Amino acid sequence: MQKAIFVTEVGKPVSLGTRPIPAPGPEEVLIKVSSTMLFPHDTYGRDMGLFIGKKLPFISGGDIAGVVLKVDDNVNKYTVGQHIYGQGRMLDPTPDSAGLQEYAILRPDFSALVPLGFTVDQLVTLPINATTSFSALFHQNWFGFTPPFPSVEQNSRSNYAEETIVIIGAGSNVRKLAI
Structure with missing residues (x-):
């Protein structure tokens, strides 16, 4: 299990809870989250239900950075231990690809290596x-x-x-x- 921050009710404060650590599916990578970015619509979702009203409980944080822990067998782009950043499933958000939790899923086609000279906080x-x-x-x-x-x-x-x-x-x- 992992810790995560949930929107459980529209218009109410977020809450700390636990959920299973996701397993990478086909063409996915599991990362240990080190940074995430919250968007204005994350606040609107919590306050007014924008985009998430029917998807509660919801975990925010669409752009994510972290260290690769597991790689699907079909992924050749990354290896365990590399620092990557990318975009979660913005058009079809799922809890597995959100940043306000300890572990998240990224897809190789929506992510990249963190280049030397940059921090994960900059790149997220x-x-x-x-x-x-x-x-x-x-x-x-x-x-x-x-x-x-x-x-x-x-x-x-x-x-x-x-x-x-x-x-x-x-x-x-x-x-x-x-x-």
Whole structure:
């Protein structure tokens, strides 16, 4: 068993409890959590039930970092003992892939090694901030710039020298990544 912090009732304080340590399934890695990032929607979930109202008890913390403890046989990307960080199941959150517990599951395709010179606390902010920045710049419903790499549909790149954008408040992580 492991300790975890649960949202058990919308609008009430979180509580400490226990739950089983998850076992990695196909294409998954078990980590000992060393850092997690809480998002604004984690607070809205606890306070108003946003995204989690029907999934109680719920464990928050979508971006996770930690040390690899177990690797599924089909995973060649990591070995036991490596420090990795990544994004839990943001679109289909499960308790196994949340960060406010001692052990969590990450998928290799949504994670990476912690590079030298960085801390897990720095990198645990990267997945959601990089995704948000990329989406804001290149998603067709937002700025809609052509992504800086060829896609199946488009084989040319934008001439960014002809594009203009002003980024206000460049001190935030999302805006730093946009620059």
